[in-house]
Amino acid sequence: MATIADVARAAGVHRSTVSRILRDPKAFRGETRTRVLEAAARLDYRPSRIAQALSGGASPLVPLVVPDISNPFFARVARGAEEIARAAGLHIVVCSTGGDVEAEVAYLQAMSDLDTPCILFTPSADTVAAQVLSIARHTAVVLIDRSLPETDLRCVRVDHVQAAAAGTQHLLTRGHRRVVCVSGPMSASSARERVAGYQTVMDEAGLPAQVVEGDFTIAGGRHAAAQLFVGGEPPTAVLAANDLCAVGLLTAAREAGLRVPDDVAVLGFDDLDVAQHVNPSLTTLRQPSAELGGQAARLALADAGFGDGSDVVLTLQAELIVRESA
Amino acid sequence: MATIADVARAAGVHRSTVSRILRDPKAFRGETRTRVLEAAARLDYRPSRIAQALSGGASPLVPLVVPDISNPFFARVARGAEEIARAAGLHIVVCSTGGDVEAEVAYLQAMSDLDTPCILFTPSADTVAAQVLSIARHTAVVLIDRSLPETDLRCVRVDHVQAAAAGTQHLLTRGHRRVVCVSGPMSASSARERVAGYQTVMDEAGLPAQVVEGDFTIAGGRHAAAQLFVGGEPPTAVLAANDLCAVGLLTAAREAGLRVPDDVAVLGFDDLDVAQHVNPSLTTLRQPSAELGGQAARLALADAGFGDGSDVVLTLQAELIVRESA
DNA sequence: CTGAAAGCGCTAACAA
């Protein structure tokens, strides 16, 4: 691996000259410029980002730490963030932690230690708060989709309360009275907020609320249904934690011999691609996932001195997409 | 951000002492050890990985560069790789390029410039070969699932030819004669190999082969079907590029008023979670995706001096999972 | 067990 010294030697100039010319070739004219450029090309020279970073610059990496990249929701968040990062000459790298809190902290730590300009983060549970706070003292941290209580970290998110309320309202309008909420893990603020929205609407309607704690996966939804679809009075509608959960519920309903939406309606969250392709297609609350990632990236980058973050929108709205399932 | 000098000052010792003690505390006893450890803790000192990397070490990051992280197949590959990397004290970071060749090269370059010990890579097209080769001179590159022609880069992959042949054979055994292959983009070696397997079996059976080039997405599958399900003699079975493509085909079939599998059978590839939850559930060729990632990581890490790679398996087998769709 | 000194590859004043 050729270093700047090799290029300097080959071109017969000083290292600093090479650095300058390579850094901004247009600012030079003489034939030194040509010699340096040629030597660099010939030796296939690439400046070490490590050395650059050590000497003043920062890492070109913007980590996005998420609980589960196999949930396409996060893939879209990543996509949105990427677009913004690319414009600033930076690269999004996705770190998936599998919901393991230790792995989560380890990733955050590792990235912070690499002097990344900022970190985009969706916590899987509140328990990381203290550690994240300590990391945030060194590196700008922006949360996506889930806030961290006892913390003043900024968070770009969807108004989950409002969204869940709208979803619940939709189910009631369709005449449902026994509406159950299969929530995500209550350790996630997004799950708690959605439950709150659901509960408010049920209360206002004078209906009993029932919450089953599940998780954000297909298997979780299917498993939750085991408790739901067997009793004497199964619900006529379910507000699912997200689309993956909803897909699991769909399968469980079919296995239990229930027709969707006639016997039981299912309402998802996210609007993944798959939502319109399952059978029946999924009625869902669309989250503007790419924009979530984009706004978060803009905020974080602004903090790190890249661009302006004054017009970042912190709270986005979900949109009800009505299809067949509810 | 406290540096090693701060700690040294606080503990009243030399920087090198701090370095040594922090690097391997068990090897020391005296009360200097205590002072240093305490000072480090008190100052919340974290060694800069950048500086460590510059001074001999390598980056703790193992990039996994894939075309599309919203395809859960790659999420599973990542998961498999992660397990191996973690054991070596390294972190997998996922770089999703959206199939954009330029972004792909940019990512590879950026990671290589960061002195990562190795790179795990699934190329989206053959056109990157030359550039990848140049990067591979600096950083160990291991390909996953798709090889790069004109290149001696090692590749951990599934035997796509064999797998596609087995799938096609399954369809023929079920009595199908008009079997069409909706392939992935022919710029991907995996797609070409699957087509080859399909073609061989069709040829041997004396049946006409028909290949429609699609891509690896739901939308791609649906779009391909537009050409397929309208003509006078639609196929009675389709070998899909992958499960996402198959899901798109399922939707298209339903829209065209065709029943699956009675009017048209659909055979997928990958066995994503969603495969067993769509309706009808998907018959598919399961790829051992996590193991693909794991073996690739082992090979790459061995190259970089972490662990042993002598028993790495380069070619894995797919498994036919029969469900409802074919 | 500890200190001194050199060096990883690069950038950034400061002079010339």
Next chain:
DNA sequence: TTGTTAGCGCTTTCAG
């Protein structure tokens, strides 16, 4: 336009 000199934060000989 170019060279000189420091220095980023850490590890690692080599002495003591």
